[in-house]
Every structure is written in structure tokens, then in C-alpha cells.
Amino acid sequence: MICVLDTETTGLPNANWTRVMELGAVAMEPSGMEVAVFHSLIKPDVFDERADRALTYTGLTRENFLLAPYSDVVREEFSDWCSEHRIQQVWAYNRIFDETMLARSGFYLPWTGCIMRKAREQMPVRPKDPPLREAALYFLGYEPDVRHRALEDATVAAQVLSVLLRST
Numbered sequence: 001m002i003c004v005l006d007t008e009t010t011g012l013p014n015a016n017w018t019r020v021m022e023l024g025a026v027a028m029e030p031s032g033m034e035v036a037v038f039h040s041l042i043k044p045d046v047f048d049e050r051a052d053r054a055l056t057y058t059g060l061t062r063e064n065f066l067l068a069p070y071s072d073v074v075r076e077e078f079s080d081w082c083s084e085h086r087i088q089q090v091w092a093y094n095r096i097f098d099e100t101m102l103a104r105s106g107f108y109l110p111w112t113g114c115i116m117r118k119a120r121e122q123m124p125v126r127p128k129d130p131p132l133r134e135a136a137l138y139f140l141g142y143e144p145d146v147r148h149r150a151l152e153d154a155t156v157a158a159q160v161l162s163v164l165l166r167s168t
Contacts, residue, residue: 001035002028003087004115004158005098006150008058010044010051013100019044020101021051021065022058023074024151027085032162038081039151041068042105057148071105078107091115093132093157115161122167132156139163 005025011018025038043065044051055061069077088110092098095114102109119135120126130138136156137143140163144156 001086002030002089002091002112002158002161003082003085003109004028004091004093004154004161005038006092006154006157007098007101008054008060008148008150009101010047010054013097013104015050017046017048017050018101018104019046020071020105021047021054021060022150023078023102024149024154025078025081026151026154026158027081027087028158028162030165032159032165034155034158036081036085037151037155038078040074040077041065042074043068043070045070059147059149071107075105075107082109089113091157091161093135093153093160094129115157115164118164119160122164132160135160 003025007020008022009018009020020042021044022041026034027036028034041064089112090109091113093115099111116129120129123130123138133143139160
């Protein structure tokens with residue numbers, strides 16, 4: 001079983017105060033059929049005014065996190081979900097980003113690949129990696145309303161990966 005995940009964070013990985021604040025994942029068959037989803041907000045252990053810019057991108061507010069679990073709880077729940085769905089591969093649209101940020105919170109996963117890099121190999125030559133919106137337009141034929149929310153982004157990324165896996 002394949003897992004495609006996405007995170008939303010309080011900032012960029014180069015700032016040591018940045019934390020994961022949302023995790024979304026899609027479990028899918030190698031054929032691309034979606035089997036299950038996982039979603040959770042995560043209450044960051046560092047969550048000050050530096051996160052305000054990230055909150056504006058997601059549309060979330062500090063109040064959304066009042067009852068959110070901390071990363072250790074989500075890590076255990078996600079591990080159980082991965083076991084339940086027999087996850088053997090973990091993909092992310094921007095693997096380096098998501099892997100770095102999840103490792104900071106103690107999530108160590110059986111990483112398989114980066115959808116963005118795989119998409120770039122099959123798209124017309126371009127100077128940099130394509131954003132998810134562009135890859136979806138190219139491979140899926142529509143431009144999704146990607147709003148920087150983890151589950152929605154993971155769902156679109158899973159659809160892109162499904163097309164990429166069928167074409168190899």
C-alpha cells in the first residue's frame with residue numbers, strides 16, 4: 001500500500017522554531033485507488049507570532065489548535081493508521097520539505113520518493129521544480145483549488161502520483 005502525505009508548517013525548515021501544524025495522508029493501492037485518509041491538526045510546541053504568516057496561507061487560526069493533539073499523540077495515531085493500512089511506501093509532493101519537518105517532530109517513515117521530482121522528469125523542460133498546482137494541470141487536466149491544507153494537497157498529490165506510476 002502507498003501513502004501520499006502532506007504537511008502544513010509554521011514556517012520554513014531553515015528556521016529551527018518551525019514545526020508541523022497539520023498532517024494529511026492518503027492510502028492508495030498501487031493502481032491509484034484511494035483506500036483511506038488520515039488528517040490531524042498538530043499543536044506545535046513552538047507556536048508564537050512567527051507562525052502568523054503560515055496561518056494566513058492555510059486559513060487556520062490559533063483557536064483551531066486549542067484542542068489539537070501534540071505531535072507525539074499524532075505520531076502514534078499515524079503510525080497505527082499506517083500499520084492498519086499496511087503502508088509500505090511513503091511519498092510526498094515535496095519529499096525533502098515534508099521529511100525534514102516530520103523528522104523534527106520524531107516521525108521516521110519508509111520514504112520512497114518525491115512526486116515533484118518525478119513530475120518534473122515528465123513535464124516540459126523548466127528551470128525549477130513545478131508547484132503542485134502546475135503538475136495537477138499538466139497530469140490531471142485541471143487546476144485544483146489548492147489552499148495549503150494538508151489533506152487536500154495530499155489528495156491532489158496522490159492523483160498526480162497515480163498518473164505518474166501508470167506512465168512508467
